Amino acid sequence: xxxxNYSIVVHNFNAGPSIxxxxxxxxxxxxxxxxxxxxxxxxxxxxxTPLFQEVVDEAISTTKELMKLDSDHExxxxxxxxxxxxxxxxxxxxxEQETAAYLDGGVWGKKAIKExxxxxxxxxxxxxxxxxxxxxxKGYAIPADAAYFHYTTNNTxxxxxxxxxxxxxxxxxxxxxxxxxxxxxxFNRFGLIYAGAQKNIGxxxxxxxxxxxxxxxxxxxxxxxxxxxxxxxxxxxxLNTPPVFAIYVCMxxxxxxxxxxxxxxxxxxxxxxxxxxxxxxxxLPIFRPTVAKEDRSKMNVVFVMDDExxxxxxxxxxxANGMVGVKGHRSVGGFRISLYNALPxxxxxxxxxxxxxxxxxxx
Amino acid sequence: xxxxNYSIVVHNFNAGPSIxxxxxxxxxxxxxxxxxxxxxxxxxxxxxTPLFQEVVDEAISTTKELMKLDSDHExxxxxxxxxxxxxxxxxxxxxEQETAAYLDGGVWGKKAIKExxxxxxxxxxxxxxxxxxxxxxKGYAIPADAAYFHYTTNNTxxxxxxxxxxxxxxxxxxxxxxxxxxxxxxFNRFGLIYAGAQKNIGxxxxxxxxxxxxxxxxxxxxxxxxxxxxxxxxxxxxLNTPPVFAIYVCMxxxxxxxxxxxxxxxxxxxxxxxxxxxxxxxxLPIFRPTVAKEDRSKMNVVFVMDDExxxxxxxxxxxANGMVGVKGHRSVGGFRISLYNALPxxxxxxxxxxxxxxxxxxx
Numbered sequence: 001x002x003x004x005n006y007s008i009v010v011h012n013f014n015a016g017p018s019i020x021x022x023x024x025x026x027x028x029x030x031x032x033x034x035x036x037x038x039x040x041x042x043x044x045x046x047x048x049t050p051l052f053q054e055v056v057d058e059a060i061s062t063t064k065e066l067m068k069l070d071s072d073h074e075x076x077x078x079x080x081x082x083x084x085x086x087x088x089x090x091x092x093x094x095x096e097q098e099t100a101a102y103l104d105g106g107v108w109g110k111k112a113i114k115e116x117x118x119x120x121x122x123x124x125x126x127x128x129x130x131x132x133x134x135x136x137x138k139g140y141a142i143p144a145d146a147a148y149f150h151y152t153t154n155n156t157x158x159x160x161x162x163x164x165x166x167x168x169x170x171x172x173x174x175x176x177x178x179x180x181x182x183x184x185x186x187f188n189r190f191g192l193i194y195a196g197a198q199k200n201i202g203x204x205x206x207x208x209x210x211x212x213x214x215x216x217x218x219x220x221x222x223x224x225x226x227x228x229x230x231x232x233x234x235x236x237x238x239l240n241t242p243p244v245f246a247i248y249v250c251m252x253x254x255x256x257x258x259x260x261x262x263x264x265x266x267x268x269x270x271x272x273x274x275x276x277x278x279x280x281x282x283x284l285p286i287f288r289p290t291v292a293k294e295d296r297s298k299m300n301v302v303f304v305m306d307d308e309x310x311x312x313x314x315x316x317x318x319x320a321n322g323m324v325g326v327k328g329h330r331s332v333g334g335f336r337i338s339l340y341n342a343l344p345x346x347x348x349x350x351x352x353x354x355x356x357x358x359x360x361x362x363x
Numbered sequence: 364x365x366x367x368n369y370s371i372v373v374h375n376f377n378a379g380p381s382i383x384x385x386x387x388x389x390x391x392x393x394x395x396x397x398x399x400x401x402x403x404x405x406x407x408x409x410x411x412t413p414l415f416q417e418v419v420d421e422a423i424s425t426t427k428e429l430m431k432l433d434s435d436h437e438x439x440x441x442x443x444x445x446x447x448x449x450x451x452x453x454x455x456x457x458x459e460q461e462t463a464a465y466l467d468g469g470v471w472g473k474k475a476i477k478e479x480x481x482x483x484x485x486x487x488x489x490x491x492x493x494x495x496x497x498x499x500x501k502g503y504a505i506p507a508d509a510a511y512f513h514y515t516t517n518n519t520x521x522x523x524x525x526x527x528x529x530x531x532x533x534x535x536x537x538x539x540x541x542x543x544x545x546x547x548x549x550f551n552r553f554g555l556i557y558a559g560a561q562k563n564i565g566x567x568x569x570x571x572x573x574x575x576x577x578x579x580x581x582x583x584x585x586x587x588x589x590x591x592x593x594x595x596x597x598x599x600x601x602l603n604t605p606p607v608f609a610i611y612v613c614m615x616x617x618x619x620x621x622x623x624x625x626x627x628x629x630x631x632x633x634x635x636x637x638x639x640x641x642x643x644x645x646x647l648p649i650f651r652p653t654v655a656k657e658d659r660s661k662m663n664v665v666f667v668m669d670d671e672x673x674x675x676x677x678x679x680x681x682x683a684n685g686m687v688g689v690k691g692h693r694s695v696g697g698f699r700i701s702l703y704n705a706l707p708x709x710x711x712x713x714x715x716x717x718x719x720x721x722x723x724x725x726x
Contacts, residue, residue: 009402010401010402010403012403012407014407014408014409015409016409016604017406017407017408017409017410017604017607018407019407020404020406020407025395025396025404025406026396028395028406029392029393029395029396030392032388032391032392032395033388033389033392038373039372039373039685040373040375040687041383041388043380043383043388043391043566043567043612044375044377044380044381044382044383044388045377045380046377046378046379046380046688047380047567079442079443079444079447079568080442080443080589080603081442081603081604082603083588083589083602083603083604084442084589084603086587086588086589087587087588087589087590091587111588114588115587115588115589118585118587196604198604198607203406203607203608204406204410204604204605204606204607204608205442205568205569205605205606205607205608205609206568206606222481224449224450224454224478224481225446225449225450225474225477225478226443226446226447226449226450226478227450239446240443240444240445240446240447241379241380241444241446241559241561241567242567242568243567243568243569243606243609244380244561244566244567244568245566245567245568245608245609246568246606246608246609249406322402324403325409
């Protein structure tokens with residue numbers, strides 16, 4: 001495990017943009033001065049040159065390899081973040097008279113529902129809003145005639161995660177922004193997968209979209225060229241000037257993951273990180289995890305303390321020990337520890353040691 | 364002029380993504396390893412932290428200062444390139460029953476026209492398509508009741524440029540992707556200005572949009588949140604995770620331009636670069652500029668040679684002398700030399716010397 005030997009100054013638990021592998025930072029930094037010995041910065045090379053074509057090609061082929069995608073699935077790197085996909089998806093997949101099924105499992109899913117309503121009918125099959133999205137809804141039915149079923153695999157803000165793919169014949173559409181490529185799953189079961197890159201796969205400013213080709217061409221509305229997935233597929237993600245550097249950083253991060261051993265290898269490490277942190281939380285009553293145990297996220301660990309003064313004190317301790325990004329989202333409070341792929345196990349060790357010491361001191 | 368002392372290995376005449384100031388490359392490279400001594404990479408800092416807020420604030424305030432914008436105009440940094448604006452503009456500004464006036468002055472203007480037709484009526488007031496867009500149409504009338512008049516200030520592919528702002532009371536909407544901030548003009552006369560950053564102001568993956576507030580809120584159609592300029596204004600360009608690094612590079616490039624003396628200072632340098640190149644072309648009959656003399660672009664200089672074998676030979680000479688990005692767009696052929704703000708005068712000197720030598724050798 002190369003990153004166990006990290007020389008860490010700062011422990012970055014940011015929820016996104018977030019930590020990337022040290023090698024990625026080093027290579028990206030170098031490429032801005034001189035990309036692969038060309039004497040040119042990666043920022044000043046044309047996007048239609050062989051120099052950049054090889055970057056896009058490797059980003060796409062590595063994604064296909066890591067996800068074990070079949071030939072029905074295309075990989076795109078598009079401008080924008082997941083919020084752009086919130087409307088681009090129904091615009092491309094949902095006719096006005098059709099219904100799309102959505103799961104209301106968190107703040108981001110709720111935003112996706114709002115945008116979908118601009119393009120067709122939306123049936124919210126279940127919601128966990130009643131308990132501030134602290135659990136994943138279960139036992140719902142997905143209408144068999146829905147154009148697609150949309151859900152968020154991991155809820156970044158609330159710290160819940162769906163640990164199984166829903167059983168349905170309706171095409172699955174998933175926002176995987178905060179857990180993509182962190183855990184082994186059958187990516188071929190999805191009609192469309194999207195993820196803002198800035199958590200597990202790269203830098204902010206680019207979206208990864210994986211789409212099964214038969215999902216497209218079904219809507220009757222005319223689509224703006226830049227919003228039409230088919231145009232991007234035909235152009236190999238080079239329809240217009242793409243976010244060159246953001247795609248380059250994705251390529252480096254995907255290459256790093258592949259060299260590490262792929263999704264199964266990182267899942268094993270992610271399990272150790274999440275296991276260590278949740279074990280610590282469960283052992284120390286001073287900290288209180290906020291979500292249902294079976295729905296706990298391995299990417300974003302959310303907890304509070306029952307005494308606000310203690311929360312402030314612990315936050316100050318974290319800061320004093322070089323930890324950043326530990327504060328919970330303003331809508332939840334408390335703490336949120338993000339354990340994305342690139343976060344070293346060492347950072348979790350340092351944090352849990354601090355938690356143990358703190359609990360002992362306050363006991 | 365700091366960049367006259369450049370130590371140049373490569374002369375980069377790319378049309379975009381294109382050369383940026385050396386200082387920008389150096390600072391951006393450093394920030395990827397350690398942003399401002401924080402121990403964090405610019406790629407891993409949260410977009411809602413004070414660390415990034417100061418980047419956005421400086422990018423916006425420097426733009427306002429360089430453009431001398433009044434308080435009616437807002438500056439946004441949005442995902443995507445100019446092609447995204449081709450549909451976002453009519454979506455926000457044009458009701459279905461209204462007419463927008465467009466000038467068909469080049470390949471990019473033509474693409475903008477296509478997208479506008481999805482949202483309302485389009486009147487093409489004039490076109491230079493008859494002569495492959497080698498001149499800027501003149502003497503046309505803009506309908507007084509048009510929702511706006513759209514034109515491209517500089518045609519990157521064809522090498523033409525509008526050297527005056529059209530006289531009209533209709534709100535002006537301009538694609539300034541390839542000449543923004545290269546020449547002094549009254550930016551306050553525009554209802555909306557947009558520019559993909561990757562030519563004069565930064566790295567690919569972000570759009571600068573300058574909009575006069577009274578242009579907004581007039582259309583009746585519901586807008587997707589991410590496409591609504593008002594939402595971005597309300598959020599100060601932080602509506603969702605923005606293209607953090609691309610905005611950072613814009614900020615550095617804008618800061619560089621300000622420190623250089625602003626738009627008037629760079630215009631003087633740009634005039635010397637374009638003057639030197641066009642004088643050389645006019646002096647050497649072996650090279651033939653393709654566009655009408657009065658419409659010549661100071662940013663993209665397009666010329667051909669009448670002998671294809673000679674073109675190949677000169678292209679090889681350019682390559683042997685470390686010049687990249689000199690080949691013309693596939694639709695025009697010949698050569699295209701881009702002279703964006705960051706291109707040092709020295710590069711133009713080296714090129715024109717080569718042209719002189721080549722012409723002498725072939726005389």
